[in-house]
Amino acid sequence: MDEGAYPVRTGMIVEEDPAEPIGGGSARAKRTANSSGEGALVSRPIKVADRFRGALLGTQVGDALGMPVEGWPADRIREAFGEVRDMLPARLGRGTFTDDTQMTAALAEALVHIPSLQSPDPDPIARSFARRFDPKRGYGANTGRILSEIRGGRHWSDAVAAHSLPGGSFANGAAMRVAPAALAGYPSGRVAARLAVAQALPTGHSHPESLFGTAFQAVAVSEALRADPTAVERNRPEFVQRIVRTATEVVGPGAPPPAFRPALEFLYSPSLPSVETVRNRIGAGVRAAKSVPAALWAFLASPGSPEEVLVRAVGLGEDTDTVAAMAGALAGALNGAQALPARWVEVLEDGPCGRSHLVELADALLRRARNLGGSPEA
Numbered sequence: 001m002d003e004g005a006y007p008v009r010t011g012m013i014v015e016e017d018p019a020e021p022i023g024g025g026s027a028r029a030k031r032t033a034n035s036s037g038e039g040a041l042v043s044r045p046i047k048v049a050d051r052f053r054g055a056l057l058g059t060q061v062g063d064a065l066g067m068p069v070e071g072w073p074a075d076r077i078r079e080a081f082g083e084v085r086d087m088l089p090a091r092l093g094r095g096t097f098t099d100d101t102q103m104t105a106a107l108a109e110a111l112v113h114i115p116s117l118q119s120p121d122p123d124p125i126a127r128s129f130a131r132r133f134d135p136k137r138g139y140g141a142n143t144g145r146i147l148s149e150i151r152g153g154r155h156w157s158d159a160v161a162a163h164s165l166p167g168g169s170f171a172n173g174a175a176m177r178v179a180p181a182a183l184a185g186y187p188s189g190r191v192a193a194r195l196a197v198a199q200a201l202p203t204g205h206s207h208p209e210s211l212f213g214t215a216f217q218a219v220a221v222s223e224a225l226r227a228d229p230t231a232v233e234r235n236r237p238e239f240v241q242r243i244v245r246t247a248t249e250v251v252g253p254g255a256p257p258p259a260f261r262p263a264l265e266f267l268y269s270p271s272l273p274s275v276e277t278v279r280n281r282i283g284a285g286v287r288a289a290k291s292v293p294a295a296l297w298a299f300l301a302s303p304g305s306p307e308e309v310l311v312r313a314v315g316l317g318e319d320t321d322t323v324a325a326m327a328g329a330l331a332g333a334l335n336g337a338q339a340l341p342a343r344w345v346e347v348l349e350d351g352p353c354g355r356s357h358l359v360e361l362a363d364a365l366l367r368r369a370r371n372l373g374g375s376p377e378a
């Protein structure tokens with residue numbers, strides 16, 4: 001099936017600017033709660049601009065919610081908090097963010113101005129990552145070394161050759177920050193995936209698992225931007241198959257890498273795996289082949305309820321800020337920024353790469369996408 005034939009493409013998406021405040025209660029007021037406390041979506045229009053904002057603010061909300069328990073096993077989180085449903089005190093303050101959000105903003109800044117979407121040049125992306133490098137945000141050690149050297153004037157390819165692992169990093173550092181690629185490539189999942197691969201290279205995330213993981217997450221956000229929430233819930237396997245197909249086409253021979261296959265089998269199945277199965281058989285660690293499918297699982301278990309998606313993502317433990325950032329991007333892209341819990345959005349850190357700036361970047365990427373007028377098949 002080609003992309004244009006996907007049944008959830010249209011439906012409730014409307015082309016207007018959001019008039020309501022971000023993270024407002026109004027969207028949630030249009031939801032009903034079932035016995036498990038999960039929001040059931042009642043039909044409401046979702047504006048494209050709100051979805052763009054939701055993809056970036058969802059990243060930030062997930063990063064901030066997961067940050068205080070980053071690296072904790074699920075059992076430790078459960079013993080300490082039960083579940084993480086509110087912003088906890090964090091090392092930089094409640095509602096602060098880590099490298100996931102910092103690099104998401106840097107990527108968005110680069111993509112607003114990138115000359116070509118068809119054959120994207122990693123150079124301006126590398127410079128933007130370096131310009132925004134802020135060690136207190138908790139970057140991976142090699143990424144920090146690479147960005148310091150780019151900032152000092154070295155070309156990214158030389159810095160990567162000096163500091164990256166042989167064969168490239170298989171971690172999720174390229175996938176965690178990739179949501180802006182879906183916005184810049186909108187409405188094409190293929191363009192999003194090409195941008196995703198280009199932006200992975202300047203930090204040495206060139207391992208096949210990393211490249212597939214970042215392409216996979218970018219296509220997933222792209223699909224979520226264009227999907228009807230109730231249709232995603234009704235047909236999860238097809239949603240997953242579409243993501244795998246597009247990511248595989250763009251990444252090319254060898255994709256999906258073998259390490260992804262067990263997780264993809266779980267996600268293809270009509271009934272989603274349990275949280276125990278995800279923890280034991282997939283995991284939520286820094287390896288892209290684990291954390292990227294784990295984030296999609298957290299999303300697919302309740303696509304119409306961003307709060308439940310993020311609580312579930314953090315509850316997996318391990319790389320909590322990144323898994324929740326990726327799951328948050330998906331939930332925000334599908335439901336819009338207005339559907340993000342207001343009590344979380346209100347306490348998000350603002351400032352240079354924070355909440356207001358992400359909203360401006362989402363709006364700028366939408367203006368650019370509209371001016372370019374791309375097609376889903378591009």
Ligand SMILES: [Mg+2]
Pocket residue numbers: 098099100138321322
């Ligand atoms: Mg982080």
